[in-house]
Amino acid sequence: MLKVGVIGCGGMGRDHIDRLTNKIQGVEVVAVSDPVAENAKLGAAICNGKIYENAIELIEATEVEAIFVVSPGFAHKEPLLKAIELGKRVFCEKPLATTADDCLEIVKAEVASGKHLIQTGFMRRYDRGYRQVKAALESGEYGEPLMLHCTHRNPEVGENYTTPMAVHDTAIHEIDVLHWLTDDDYESVQVLMPRVTKYSHAQLNDPQIMLLRTKKGVCIDVEVFVNCKFGYDIQCEVVCEDGSIKMAEPAYPDVRKDAKLATTIDTDCFVRFKDAYDVEVQDWVDQAGNGVIAGPNAWDGYLAAVTADALVKAQETGNIEPVVTAVEMPEFYK
Numbered sequence: 001m002l003k004v005g006v007i008g009c010g011g012m013g014r015d016h017i018d019r020l021t022n023k024i025q026g027v028e029v030v031a032v033s034d035p036v037a038e039n040a041k042l043g044a045a046i047c048n049g050k051i052y053e054n055a056i057e058l059i060e061a062t063e064v065e066a067i068f069v070v071s072p073g074f075a076h077k078e079p080l081l082k083a084i085e086l087g088k089r090v091f092c093e094k095p096l097a098t099t100a101d102d103c104l105e106i107v108k109a110e111v112a113s114g115k116h117l118i119q120t121g122f123m124r125r126y127d128r129g130y131r132q133v134k135a136a137l138e139s140g141e142y143g144e145p146l147m148l149h150c151t152h153r154n155p156e157v158g159e160n161y162t163t164p165m166a167v168h169d170t171a172i173h174e175i176d177v178l179h180w181l182t183d184d185d186y187e188s189v190q191v192l193m194p195r196v197t198k199y200s201h202a203q204l205n206d207p208q209i210m211l212l213r214t215k216k217g218v219c220i221d222v223e224v225f226v227n228c229k230f231g232y233d234i235q236c237e238v239v240c241e242d243g244s245i246k247m248a249e250p251a252y253p254d255v256r257k258d259a260k261l262a263t264t265i266d267t268d269c270f271v272r273f274k275d276a277y278d279v280e281v282q283d284w285v286d287q288a289g290n291g292v293i294a295g296p297n298a299w300d301g302y303l304a305a306v307t308a309d310a311l312v313k314a315q316e317t318g319n320i321e322p323v324v325t326a327v328e329m330p331e332f333y334k
């Protein structure tokens with residue numbers, strides 16, 4: 001049994017504690033930590049774990065063998081560096097950290113430790129729909145990808161959600177999954193700002209259209225619309241030389257009533273990606289004994305952050321901005 005400590009017991013933290021406690025095999029949550037005592041209590045109640053007031057104390061606790069970091073992105077770096085120092089395996093929710101510089105510091109610390117310790121929570125790589133699209137692309141039957149049309153729509157966000165968060169918090173998923181899907185790297189990005197919805201607020205330009213160009217010349221458009229009102233709607237179509245592959249929608253029955261034909265659209269990521277989170281976390285646990293990170297690693301977290309920083313710059317300038325890493329991918333990750 002892998003003994004895990006969870007840092008951050010908010011919405012996603014409690015979702016993961018429940019998953020680790022009630023669904024995933026070979027793991028138990030023995031400790032939790034959250035600066036908001038009420039959240040720590042709610043988290044501990046799910047798993048019967050010990051509450052630590054401080055995240056660092058939790059990481060240092062001898063009974064804690066591995067760590068889940070589910071605090072807000074700005075608070076990820078410190079626990080990650082401590083876990084690396086102590087050689088403890090980590091599952092870190094996205095983003096790895098909020099700036100490329102911080103991510104690089106984490107990458108360098110992991111490389112220096114000589115151990116593969118960190119998985120970044122880009123769960124879409126484990127989603128059945130994206131995996132089907134990747135398998136179709138890899139079959140070669142459709143030729144090379146040329147264009148991708150994607151949407152990332154949330155029903156609504158709070159007043160604390162700002163324009164850059166459309167990148168760091170939301171499009172960060174597309175940034176990771178689309179480069180994995182196309183097996184390509186980003187060259188440049190641009191952001192178009194359409195008319196703002198009446199449901200937005202002063203700190204948020206919503207919707208946004210993010211354009212990414214890969215090194216092989218694939219052009220990607222991602223509509224990020226976080227107050228779309230009608231549901232949680234994730235779409236991805238890859239247009240190739242010999243055909244087009246559109247990701248399957250989650251399957252719900254078609255219902256006929258009152259002269260109308262309807263189906264269900266999910267309303268949040270916890271439902272839309274439930275299976276992906278389960279598969280992702282089981283994989284992280286299963287690989288623990290092998291000392292391997294089979295999913296997205298710290299380098300993937302860094303690459304995503306570099307691209308995110310370029311997109312945030314593009315939001316401000318309106319220009320096409322280059323995506324440039326400060327270092328080449330270390331041998332350690334090849």
Ligand SMILES: NC(=O)C1=CN([C@@H]2O[C@H](COP(=O)(O)OP(=O)(O)OC[C@H]3O[C@@H](n4cnc5c(N)ncnc54)[C@H](O)[C@@H]3O)[C@@H](O)[C@H]2O)C=CC1
Binds near residue numbers: 008010034036072073
């Ligand atoms: N993969 C995915 O689809 C999703 C990932 N996330 C990620 O999960 C993480 C947490 O997000 P949510 O649970 O939605 O946020 P939240 O705001 O609901 O919860 C965050 C929790 O962390 C606690 N916290 C704040 N500072 C802390 C610190 N320094 N150390 C420990 N805990 C601290 C807060 O008190 C709160 O209980 C973020 O990194 C977010 O991006 C969130 C939702 C979906």
Ligand SMILES: O=C1[C@@H](O)[C@H](O)[C@@H](O)[C@H](O)[C@H]1O
Binds near residue numbers: 169173226269
């Ligand atoms: O990661 C997530 C949230 O943090 C983010 O706020 C949402 O926009 C994303 O759809 C969700 O997957």
